[in-house]
Amino acid sequence: MTQLDDFYLNQNEPIKGIFLALKEIILKQDNEITNVLKYGMPFFCYKGKMFCYLWIHKKLKQPYIGIVEGKHFEETYLIQESRSxxxxxxxxxxEDLPLHQIETILQKALNLYKSGVVKT
Structure with missing residues (x-):
């Protein structure tokens, strides 16, 4: 078993289930997406470039997807906080995962990489 596998398996429910579901959702968006462990957290890369990651909000204790190029999006369900x-x-x-919202933002982010806005 890898450190990445350990990361998922060492989470407590329901976060473990959420992270495993998100992993599947993210990986099925494109064959070029890979899952790696960076900075102690699961990162997803598109053609080797950091694309998104999974983590738990320190104050709210809620799981989240971090969109690396989130600054390009204005969706109200995305939160910037102090990140640039x-x-x-x-x-x-x-609650159930908002599958349509997740897939929509992941596809929009992928399109940034594919269009060359983000250099791969």
Whole structure:
């Protein structure tokens, strides 16, 4: 088992289930997306460039997807906080994942990389 596998398996429920579901959702968006461990957290890269990551909000204790190039998006469900480049999408552990919103923002982010706005 890898350190990356350990990361997912060592999470407590319901966060473990949310992270595993998000991992599947992210990886199925494009065959060029890979999952690696960077900075102690699961990062997803598109053609080797950091694309998004999973983490838990320190204050709110909620899982989230961090969109590396989030500054390019104005969706109201993305939160910038004090980040200059990244925005996050928080998830409530007591609710179903908003699959359509997740897939929409991931596809928009992928399109940035594919269009050359983000150099791969």
């Amino acid at each position: 480049r990244m925005k996050i999408m928080l998830f409530d552990s007591n």
